[in-house]
Amino acid sequence: MRYFIIACLAAFCCSCQKDGLIDYSGGDGIAFYVGEYEIDSVSYSFAFSPAPIDKDTIYLKMRVVGGATDYPRTIAVKAGPGTTARPDVDFILPQHTLPAGALTVDYPVIVMNTPEMADNEFRLVAEVTESKDFSPGAVGQEIGGSYNLSKILVKITNKLVEPTYWPDVESAFGPFSAAKFRFMIQVTGFTDFSYEALGTSGIYNLPVRLRNALQEYEAANGPLIDENGNHVTF
Structure with a gap:
């Protein structure tokens, strides 16, 4: 009876699976992934750069659904349905390599500053595709709250648009x-004010620095008024 109960419990445990968790089987796959509080899109604006640039690189996090190997493996990403950006004009999706022994990698998306971006926002749906080493990995929730994704939306422009992370930092910096x-860029030299970039200390300390800088600016120039007619504050 004791062994029968243990066997039944083992079978029950094997059959139970939390809804939404990745169910992995088969050969190695690879997927994009985001943290529990991150979103599945990225906004990039050349207008955020302190100096004019012709191109830049955005890095998207990827991880293996499977095991590590003692040799490098090739990753392939394509532009999926819904893409309005032009390949080799607005963006390049290079073939990339996962190093030997690695389970995660940052995939580089090369974005180009084209004249049309001054007035338009272009969309790139970056989608995992088959390579000689990987198939698209299973998607869903991982243990720890992160999520595997088959695709990520990248928005590219040369307009000053609200970053996708701004709602997460609005309590620190106020409305965008x-x-x-x-x-903020002129004072700090930073272009990324996300929680991931600044950390807890930056989120708490940077508003003080910005308030002090704004006081100095306004003492010399008067109130700083934004494009909506509102007084800029921190």
Whole structure:
């Protein structure tokens, strides 16, 4: 009886699976992934750069669904349905290599600053595709709250647009405006004010630095008014 109960419990445990968790089987796959509080899109604007640039690189996080190997493996990403950006004009999706022994890698998306981006936002749906070493990996929730994704939306422009992460930092910096963001870049030299980039100490300390800088600016120039007619504050 004791062995029968143990066997039944083992069978029950094997049959139970939390809804939404990745069910992995088969050969090795690879997928994009985001943290529990991250979203499945990225916004990039050349207008955020402190100096004019012709191109830049955005890195998308990827991880293996399977095991590590003692040799490098090739990753392939394509532009999926819904893409409005032009390949080899607005973006390049290079073939990339996962190093030997690695389970995660940052995939480089090369974006180009084209004249049309001054007035338009282009969309790139980056989608995992088959390579000689990987198939698209299973998607869903991983243990720890992160998520595997088959595709990520990348928005590319040369306009000052609200970053996708701004709602997460609005309590620290206040409502977004292009004038406020330009001032933040000028004062700090930073272009990424996300929680991931600044960390807890940056989120708490940077608003103090910006308030002090704004006081100095306004003492010399008067109130800083944004494009909506609002007084910029921190």
